[in-house]
Amino acid sequence: MKTLKLTIKTTGLFLLALVVWIPILMIVNGSFMGSDELSRNTGPILRDTAAMANWTLLPLYPTLKSYVELLFDSPGFFVMFWNSCFQVIPSLLGQLFTALPAAWAFARFDFKGKKLLFTLYILLMVLPFQVTMVSSYLVLFKLHLTDNPLAIILPNIFSAFPVFIMVKFFREIPKSLIEAAKLDGAGEGFIFFKIGIPLGSSGIISALLLDFLEYWNAVEQPLTFLTRKKSLWPLSLYLPAISAENAGIAFAASVIMMTPALLLFLYGQKYLEQGIAASGLKG
Known part of the structure; x- marks a missing residue:
């Protein structure tokens, strides 16, 4: 049975x-x-x-005709591929300098207004882009950053989502371990770099992987903030222009575009599962 x-x-x-x-x-x-x-x-x-x-x-x-035409006769494809890399990679690197210390502070320190500030982080995380689109555009417009790669990079760097994910993992680090390190004379910086980051690496990797999947396939942000300079459009906007005449090229471009995301997904599947569980996205 x-x-x-x-x-x-x-x-x-x-x-x-x-x-x-x-x-x-x-x-x-x-x-x-x-x-x-x-x-x-x-x-x-x-x-x-x-x-x-x-x-x-x-x-x-x-x-292989579609791949030959795409890789050798379509320079616009490489421009948009580079645009995607230039917008996604700096965003993820920037999060290491903003989300990491913020998550560590929320997880390990007690300070006035902590609960209120973390609630605001959660509120910003759950708000869809359509709700904040107008206000974000106005801010970027006043800063003269529209039609500029920074219009995509800067909002991603200060995203609240990776902070929320990393906090969950940092909180699971045993307090006794940190207290023992302090008794041995370790400072906050040493504890953060030698204990916090290594033990919270699963949360860091899962947050970066989830953000990569989101940013690599982003459509609405580039369409909103890069309206006049189509030369800055990422690869995700190369695919919607599909027709019967260029269907083969579109299929080949789709394969190339999904390959990095698929490889990262297969490599970091364990971390993604942990990150999804921590963020409460299951069920």
């Missing part, structure tokens, strides 16, 4: 995983299709014709 239940559970989980992976497999599959095959498969959707769309499990005639 137990074997039967285990088999049913395993089969059910496999089918659910297959459903999740089907869109990814279709994207990878489409990136190796020729233009004629893609036109037959996606034409009814992209051209809005009366024919029925269909999809094959594997390309009938696999080709």
